[in-house]
Amino acid sequence: MKYGFVKVAAAVPAVKVADVDYNVQQIESIIAQAEGRGVEVIVFPELCITGYTCQDLFKEQLLLDRAESAVITLLDFTRKLDIISIVGLPVIINGLLYNCAAVIQSGQLLGIIPKTYLPNYAEFYEKRWFASAQDLNPTVFYFAGTSVSVSAEPKLFVTTYGMKFGVEICEDVWAPIPPSNNLALSGADIIFNLSASNELIGKHAYLKSLLAQQSARTISGYVYASCGFGESTQDLVYGGNAMIFENGHLLVEGDRFSFSPQIQQCQIDIEKLRVERRQNTTFINAQRSSHALEIACKPVQERDFELQRTIDPHPFIPKNEDMQSACEEILNIQVAGLAKRLYHINAQKAVIGISGGLDSTLALLVTVKAFDKLDLNRKGIIGITMPGFGTTDRTHNNAVKLMNTLGVTIREISIAKAVTQHFEDIGHDMKHHDITYENSQARERTQILMDVANQENAIVIGTGDLSELALGWATYNGDHMSMYGVNAGVPKTLIRYLVTYVSREMATETLLDIVDTPISPELIPADEKGNIKQKTEDLVGPYELHDFFIYYFLRYGFRPKKIFLLAQKAFASTYDDATIKKWLITFCRRFFNQQFKRSCLPDGPKVGSVSLSPRGDWRMPSDASSALWLKECEALD
Numbered sequence: 131m132k133y134g135f136v137k138v139a140a141a142v143p144a145v146k147v148a149d150v151d152y153n154v155q156q157i158e159s160i161i162a163q164a165e166g167r168g169v170e171v172i173v174f175p176e177l178c179i180t181g182y183t184c185q186d187l188f189k190e191q192l193l194l195d196r197a198e199s200a201v202i203t204l205l206d207f208t209r210k211l212d213i214i215s216i217v218g219l220p221v222i223i224n225g226l227l228y229n230c231a232a233v234i235q236s237g238q239l240l241g242i243i244p245k246t247y248l249p250n251y252a253e254f255y256e257k258r259w260f261a262s263a264q265d266l267n268p269t270v271f272y273f274a275g276t277s278v279s280v281s282a283e284p285k286l287f288v289t290t291y292g293m294k295f296g297v298e299i300c301e302d303v304w305a306p307i308p309p310s311n312n313l314a315l316s317g318a319d320i321i322f323n324l325s326a327s328n329e330l331i332g333k334h335a336y337l338k339s340l341l342a343q344q345s346a347r348t349i350s351g352y353v354y355a356s357c358g359f360g361e362s363t364q365d366l367v368y369g370g371n372a373m374i375f376e377n378g379h380l381l382v383e384g385d386r387f388s389f390s391p392q393i394q395q396c397q398i399d400i401e402k403l404r405v406e407r408r409q410n411t412t413f414i415n416a417q418r419s420s421h422a423l424e425i426a427c428k429p430v431q432e433r434d435f436e437l438q439r440t441i442d443p444h445p446f447i448p449k450n451e452d453m454q455s456a457c458e459e460i461l462n463i464q465v466a467g468l469a470k471r472l473y474h475i476n477a478q479k480a481v482i483g484i485s486g487g488l489d490s491t492l493a494l495l496v497t498v499k500a501f502d503k504l505d506l507n508r509k510g511i512i513g514i515t516m517p518g519f520g521t522t523d524r525t526h527n528n529a530v531k532l533m534n535t536l537g538v539t540i541r542e543i544s545i546a547k548a549v550t551q552h553f554e555d556i557g558h559d560m561k562h563h564d565i566t567y568e569n570s571q572a573r574e575r576t577q578i579l580m581d582v583a584n585q586e587n588a589i590v591i592g593t594g595d596l597s598e599l600a601l602g603w604a605t606y607n608g609d610h611m612s613m614y615g616v617n618a619g620v621p622k623t624l625i626r627y628l629v630t631y632v633s634r635e636m637a638t639e640t641l642l643d644i645v646d647t648p649i650s651p652e653l654i655p656a657d658e659k660g661n662i663k664q665k666t667e668d669l670v671g672p673y674e675l676h677d678f679f680i681y682y683f684l685r686y687g688f689r690p691k692k693i694f695l696l697a698q699k700a701f702a703s704t705y706d707d708a709t710i711k712k713w714l715i716t717f718c719r720r721f722f723n724q725q726f727k728r729s730c731l732p733d734g735p736k737v738g739s740v741s742l743s744p745r746g747d748w749r750m751p752s753d754a755s756s757a758l759w760l761k762e763c764e765a766l767d
Contacts, residue, residue, distance in 0.1 A: 136171070136320065137168055137170050137395060139164050140354060140374055140384065141172055141355055141372065142372050143157055145360030145361055147181035147183050147755060148180060148187050148751075148757075149755035150179055151196075153180070154179065154200045154203055157178065157179070159391075160174075161211070163393060165212070170212075170213065170293075171216070171320070171322065172213060173322040175325060175326060175356050175361075176218045176229065177219060180193055181754070182218075182357050183361050185750050186258075191688060192690065194227070197219045199274075201217075201234070205274060211236060212236065214240075214287075216322050218299070221244070226266075227261060228244035228261055228263070228266070230244050231243040231299055231324050239273070241278065241287065246264060246298070246302050247262065247304070247305040248260055253328065253366055255749065263282045266282050267281070293400055295319060296318035302323070310348055314349070314350050319350060321352050321353070323341075323352065326357040326368065327357075329386075345378050345379075349407045350403060351375065351403065353373075356372070358391075358392075363751035363754075364729055364753075369386040370388055370392065376398050377406060382396045437695055441697075445677070446621045446740075457631040457632075460628060463735055464496045465500045466735070477588060477589050478588075479510040479511070479512060479586045479587060479589075480511050480512070481583045481590050482511065482579075483515075484514065484529040485515070486644060487525060488647075489593040491629055492593075492628055492629055494513060495536075508536065511536075512582065512588065513539065513540055513541070514542070516545050516575045516578060517542070517546070518575075525647060528643055528644050532640050545575055552574065569608060576605075576609060583613070589613040590614075591616055592616065592732055593609070593612075594609055594612075594617060595622055595625055596618060596619055596622075597622035597623075598622070599728055601717070601721070602724020602728075604727060610731075611732065613732060614732060614733055618734030619735055621677045623673060626645055629641055629644060630645050676717055679693055679717045680740065681740060683721070690759055691762055693714065718756055718759040722756035725750050726752040728748070729744050729752050731743060731744060
């Protein structure tokens with residue numbers, strides 16, 4: 131600090147949501163550039179190590195573990211550098227997850243600052259994942275190879291040349307009494323803010339005014355860095371704000387909506403600020419604290435690990451002694467959800483595409499039960515078979531038999547002519563059995579269902595299940611879409627179980643044959659013997675494995691390494707390690723790549739402890755990177 135000037139910087143790095151390795155590389159590159167420019171303190175955006183828009187991925191242990199490893203990487207990278215770097219990441223402290231800033235210099239972790247005010251309104255849901263600094267009792271914990279003391283009390287970082295600075299995170303400055311008030315009253319010359327504020331009309335002007343006022347009110351330097359292009363996902367756009375203020379005056383501002391990383395730097399006159407304070411203010415510092423006794427456990431010798439627990443291979447299947455009660459409860463949840471929707475919109479009719487497969491069978495059974503509950507005529511249920519190029523006699527006959535047994539209205543509308551005309555219109559060779567060939571059939575079927583629903587003043591009942599949603603095994607705006615998805619909360623293994631249960635209740639051979647039929651979308655022509663040629667589980671893997679992966683990934687946030695260990699134990703007599711690994715890789719890749727389909731799902735009842743509803747249990751960015759998960763999967767042995 132020469133003549134009272136300190137050179138600071140606000141950085142907006144390139145970010146890939148959930149790709150910690152990529153993000154750390156970008157952060158390191160900017161730190162090196164800033165060091166070369168003589169910057170003394172640099173601040174990065176909120177949660178920049180993981181990405182701010184990870185949403186429910188913050189529940190995943192792999193992401194949290196890798197974030198901690200990333201700090202170790204940064205400590206090693208900065209070992210010979212003088213620059214102070216402030217980066218954002220999620221940190222587990224005493225079992226709670228906090229949105230934190232880590233202050234790093236010369237290979238040392240100087241401190242960790244948890245966020246105080248968590249926005250939980252409009253597009254923000256931070257209380258869903260994070261605890262507040264107000265929930266934190268003073269404690270010492272071990273993080274990134276360092277013993278760190280944390281508390282809710284204001285913390286000042288004091289450089290060897292006497293400059294003092296504090297840190298607050300995004301929403302903190304929007305609060306009626308920001309933490310920077312206490313920091314400034316305690317002597318902070320500069321406040322660094324790690325932020326993730328999305329762009330809205332008029333918001334940027336308000337933000338600049340807010341920061342300028344806070345800098346003026348606290349007579350401080352205020353350095354603000356917010357998320358940029360890489361964070362934009364789903365409904366939110368981030369412009370990449372980088373601004374530096376001094377006592378209410380904007381010194382430098384970055385280029386908003388830039389697609390490239392940027393560093394905005396300038397010198398802040400600390401001496402000038404201190405003179406202003408001496409002439410204008412009386413600071414009152416109020417603190418509160420609590421203390422807890424810490425007891426150190428003795429170290430234990432590391433031992434080889436062997437899993438000795440029994441692991442259920444079918445975690446979604448009820449294990450209650452009263453199996454009938456469990457199945458009835460599941461069906462009642464589905465029925466009640468659909469019945470309320472029918473009652474609310476005064477619908478007397480429903481349209482369902484009946485394929486003769488498991489999913490449409492359960493959807494039809496649920497719809498029949500809902501109509502019975504509402505005292506509606508079952509003839510108001512319009513079951514439509516839509517044979518196409520891959521429809522087999524077995525599934526078609528089962529569909530017709532089931533509808534006859536249940537007493538619903540039966541319609542048959544072949545899609546062959548319409549799809550053939552469509553292929554001619556778009557110039558597609560019917561001999562080319564590619565994704566266009568398949569998806570055109572799925573979308574034609576959905577169009578028929580929607581149009582018939584309009585004709586009949588009815589609603590379309592969706593048949594897609596939880597397992598298909600997790601894998602993205604649905605045609606976007608085809609079978610992916612409906613007006614109410616009764617199976618959305620039910621995984622494939624449970625659907626098979628429920629249909630088997632109902633088959634005992636109804637004493638019909640048709641349901642048992644449907645259960646035994648290979649799962650298939652039947653979009654590819656049958657073989658020369660008329661049997662199903664396109665089998666879903668040959669393409670995406672066994673559903674019992676995927677349901678196992680879904681359960682432990684979503685319910686507990688286990689990392690691939692642990693899911694693999696559990697699957698080895700659960701399926702020891704069924705699948706070898708290479709098979710489990712193969713389909714676990716498939717699951718992780720498809721789960722991340724297909725989130726965009728889950729982001730716009732129709733309503734449907736939540737049935738169990740796991741749900742993929744974008745309005746409930748699972749909010750995930752459509753553009754999150756699967757790199758961490760796939761990298762760990764590939765390393766499995």
